[in-house]
Amino acid sequence: MTVGLRGSALTEAAAPGRDCGGCTACCxxxxxxxxxxPMRYACPHQAADxxxxxxxxxxxxxxxxxxxxxxxxxxxxxxxxxxxxLLFDQFVRATDGQPQLTAFEVIPGALSTAAAKQxxxxxxxxxxxxxxxxxxxxxxxxxxxxxxxxxxxxxGPLPTVH
Numbered sequence: 001m002t003v004g005l006r007g008s009a010l011t012e013a014a015a016p017g018r019d020c021g022g023c024t025a026c027c028x029x030x031x032x033x034x035x036x037x038p039m040r041y042a043c044p045h046q047a048a049d050x051x052x053x054x055x056x057x058x059x060x061x062x063x064x065x066x067x068x069x070x071x072x073x074x075x076x077x078x079x080x081x082x083x084x085x086l087l088f089d090q091f092v093r094a095t096d097g098q099p100q101l102t103a104f105e106v107i108p109g110a111l112s113t114a115a116a117k118q119x120x121x122x123x124x125x126x127x128x129x130x131x132x133x134x135x136x137x138x139x140x141x142x143x144x145x146x147x148x149x150x151x152x153x154x155x156g157p158l159p160t161v162h
Contacts, residue, residue, distance in 0.1 A: 024050060026081070105135045
C-alpha cells in the first residue's frame with residue numbers, strides 16, 4: 001500500500017471516531033512546559049493504560065494532536081504512534097509559513113527498520129515535502145523528496161508543547 005499524508009494532517013482537531021486510547025507516545029517524546037517535562041523523558045502521569053490525569057491534563061497536552069489522531073494516516077490501530085513506533089506531527093512553521101512534517105521515534109530503533117524507511121520514503125515522495133526525523137538518541141535527520149536522508153544538526157530546536 002502506498003501511503004501519503006491525507007489533507008487532514010494540518011488540521012488542529014482530532015478526526016471523528018479517533019481518540020488517544022491507551023497511546024502515550026506524545027507523553028514520552030514531547031516537552032511539556034506546564035509540567036516542566038523535558039523532551040524524550042516519560043511524563044510522571046503516564047500509566048500502562050494511558051494518562052492518569054487525561055481529564056485534567058495541561059493546556060499544552062490538550063492542544064497537541066498527532067497526525068494519526070487528526071486523520072492524516074490510516075485509521076487502523078497499527079498506524080497509531082504507540083503501535084507504529086513513530087509519532088508524526090505536521091505544523092506550519094512560524095518562520096516562513098510553510099508546512100513542516102516531523103517523525104519522532106517512540107520506540108528505539110523504529111526509524112531504522114526497513115518497513116519504516118519504506119513508509120517514510122513513500123510519505124515524503126507522495127507528499128513532495130521534506131520530513132525531519134528525530135531519533136530517540138537525540139540525533140536529527142532530514143529526508144527530502146527523491147533524495148537521501150541527510151544529517152540535520154543545524155535544524156534548530158525541537159518543538160515544545162506550550
